[in-house]
Structures are given as structure tokens and as C-alpha cells.
Amino acid sequence: MAITQDIVATYRGPGAVMRRLLSRGPREDRALAILMAGCLLVFVSQWPPLARQAHMEGQELNPLLGGALLAWVMIAPLIFYALAALSHLVARLLGGKGSFFGARLALFWALLAASPLILLTGLLAGFIGPGPGPQTVELATLLLFLWFWLGGLREAERAPA
Numbered sequence: 001m002a003i004t005q006d007i008v009a010t011y012r013g014p015g016a017v018m019r020r021l022l023s024r025g026p027r028e029d030r031a032l033a034i035l036m037a038g039c040l041l042v043f044v045s046q047w048p049p050l051a052r053q054a055h056m057e058g059q060e061l062n063p064l065l066g067g068a069l070l071a072w073v074m075i076a077p078l079i080f081y082a083l084a085a086l087s088h089l090v091a092r093l094l095g096g097k098g099s100f101f102g103a104r105l106a107l108f109w110a111l112l113a114a115s116p117l118i119l120l121t122g123l124l125a126g127f128i129g130p131g132p133g134p135q136t137v138e139l140a141t142l143l144l145f146l147w148f149w150l151g152g153l154r155e156a157e158r159a160p161a
Contacts (some may be wrong), residue, residue: 003112010113011144012152017113018106022156026101031108035077039113043072045119048126080107086107087149091157110149119143 010017024030046068054061083103087095088103121141124134 007113007116010148011111014110014148015155018109018152018155020153021105021109022102026099028101031101031105032077034105034112035080035108036073037114039072039076039080041112041115042076042118043068045115045122046072048122050126052129053127069113071128080104080111080139083107087155096157098157103153104147106156108151109152110145113148114141114145119142 006017006020047065050064050068051061053059054064080151084104084107085100087107088098088100091098091103118141121134121137124137130136
């Protein structure tokens, strides 16, 4: 199934998509590609708010974009790997039977699957600025990300790998 179809299917039920992704076998290259695509899309979502900030404050845009690039493409993946390992250890304490790979895939896929709303959040923050509208979408995006992550993690921790 195409990745876009998997993203849409995740909105209906993250567990079924995670089962399908896990059935393809543990391939770290695929997990890393999913993570990097998600981080790259989050970086792209930062462009409108950073452009707004540069315009409003009279700053140069390029250093702001450089900082966001460093944060989302270099540092965030390391944090996501650590967070996935921590989530697997917590799940193991709660009776999980999965693997570190399954926990990584669940977190990385949740980020990529939530990226359409993350991009929408960036657009709203860039064009509207701070306010209740963008904050509502940010909250909805966070809740959706958590639903995807926890639903995928639950499925990943069910099946031994």
C-alpha cells in the first residue's frame, strides 16, 4: 500500500496500519526513512511561522531556518530514538512483549502520519499568528499524534518480534 494510503488509513485505525508495517519485518532503514520524512515535514511546517517572525521582528530568515533545520533534521531524530527506547522499556514494565524496533516504528510512524495536521498548524501559525484558532489546531494535532503513537505502540507491544 502507498505511504499516503497508509497515512489516511492511520486516521481510521492506527493499530491496523501498525500491524501491516510490522508484518513487513524489522528493517531499520525503513524506520529511519519514516523518521527522517516526518522530521523533514515538521521542518517544512516551521517555514511560515519563522517567515512571520522574521518579518515582524525585522530579523534575517536564513539563521532562523538554519536553527530549525539543525533542530528537526539533526537533533530531533536522536531524541525520538531515545523516546522510543524509553517507551518500550515502560511498556515492558507494563507487560509488553514487543521489541525496541516495534516501539521505534510506532513513534516514527505516528510523527509521519500526523504530519498533514502538523503542516496545517504551521500554515495557521504563519498566516494568522498566535491566537485561539492555531492553538486549537495544535491541541488537536497533539492529541491525534498521541492517539497514533499509543495505538501503534499497543499493537507493537502485543506481538513478539
